[in-house]
Amino acid sequence: MRRKTPTPPSPLPQRHGVDPVRVRLPAEGTWDTVRAHLVERLSGAGAGVVDGMFDAGRIVGADGRPVAADAPFVPGMYVWFHRDLPDEVPVPFPVRVLHRDEHIVVADKPHFLATTPRGGHVAETALARLRRELDLPQLTAAHRLDRLTAGLVLFTVRPEVRGAYQTLFRDRRIRKEYEAVAPYDPALTLPRTVRSRIVKERGVLTAREVPGEPNAVSRVEPVEHRERPGGPGGLARYRLVPATGQTHQLRVHMSALGVPILGDPLYPEVTAPVPAGDFRRPLQLLARSLEFTDPVTGDEHRFRSGRVLAAWASYERWAAGGYDGPSDGQ
Numbered sequence: 526m527r528r529k530t531p532t533p534p535s536p537l538p539q540r541h542g543v544d545p546v547r548v549r550l551p552a553e554g555t556w557d558t559v560r561a562h563l564v565e566r567l568s569g570a571g572a573g574v575v576d577g578m579f580d581a582g583r584i585v586g587a588d589g590r591p592v593a594a595d596a597p598f599v600p601g602m603y604v605w606f607h608r609d610l611p612d613e614v615p616v617p618f619p620v621r622v623l624h625r626d627e628h629i630v631v632a633d634k635p636h637f638l639a640t641t642p643r644g645g646h647v648a649e650t651a652l653a654r655l656r657r658e659l660d661l662p663q664l665t666a667a668h669r670l671d672r673l674t675a676g677l678v679l680f681t682v683r684p685e686v687r688g689a690y691q692t693l694f695r696d697r698r699i700r701k702e703y704e705a706v707a708p709y710d711p712a713l714t715l716p717r718t719v720r721s722r723i724v725k726e727r728g729v730l731t732a733r734e735v736p737g738e739p740n741a742v743s744r745v746e747p748v749e750h751r752e753r754p755g756g757p758g759g760l761a762r763y764r765l766v767p768a769t770g771q772t773h774q775l776r777v778h779m780s781a782l783g784v785p786i787l788g789d790p791l792y793p794e795v796t797a798p799v800p801a802g803d804f805r806r807p808l809q810l811l812a813r814s815l816e817f818t819d820p821v822t823g824d825e826h827r828f829r830s831g832r833v834l835a836a837w838a839s840y841e842r843w844a845a846g847g848y849d850g851p852s853d854g855q
Contacts, residue, residue, distance in 0.1 A: 536589030542653030636807035676812025699817040706809035709759035716746040742768040805846030
């Protein structure tokens with residue numbers, strides 16, 4: 526049996542809490558130089574971008590030295606570089622650390638902040654911020670929370686324990702509880718368990734329910750309801766307990782029940798994109814609690830967010846766009 530060659534460590538440090546990009550050249554190919562392969566592979570970067578990186582010495586090999594543009598193509602070779610960071614509007618709300626030990630960090634993420642670098646959100650993410658603020662360059666997210674959803678996220682401190690905590694989510698050995706504010710429908714029979722098949726296609730903003738074997742299961746329970754100030758109908762606070770983790774699962778299920786979560790720009794209909802820097806009416810969905818047995822220490826953990834959803838604290842203020850950041854307390 527052929528032994529797998531270990532990946533060499535990055536010769537470049539993180540920048541703004543963001544790892545450099547690592548590229549491994551294919552085992553086979555017709556390219557004669559490293560440049561020819563990268564120009565083809567990174568064609569979406571724009572004309573001249575790759576050549577500019579070679580000229581500036583920004584593409585390096587395992588020894589940390591710049592790779593020449595005419596360096597011969599070597600199958601399996603690794604190169605690293607830092608991508609240009611996009612212009613990002615800072616999210617003006619803090620990430621609160623609820624727990625930190627030698628294995629994990631549990632953070633309470635605000636609305637509008639992505640969990641990990643992706644697309645146009647790179648340095649302005651919970652992961653990059655915590656790496657910088659806590660001086661933990663090897664910090665990694667054990668799971669991901671939607672950018673528009675606030676609440677608890679579990680991070681691992683060291684690579685050697687990462688798999689143990691990620692397995693908790695894969696094997697559904699962690700209990701996650703969410704809270705949402707949505708319309709109140711007295712005709713809706715609750716509590717109930719919603720089961721459906723949800724698919725999310727790459728490049729499509731929304732997920733959708735389709736016929737077939739259910740792959741998404743959510744428990745929906747009412748907590749309390751009251752009249753909607755200054756408007757028709759009532760509001761309710763719901764407890765949502767997902768048994769599975771499909772993309773947008775809770776948002777899809779609440780919309781299908783006829784009580785879409787307040788502030789949702791995708792369900793039941795896609796609305797006009799929210800301009801960058803518009804933090805006025807956050808999605809009223811909160812990852813309220815995480816419970817699990819620590820796979821490394823055996824400790825029983827129960828973490829709970831201290832946030833209050835803005836539309837429940839003051840619907841009039843939230844509806845008028847008066848949200849000025851997450852609040853604590855119950």
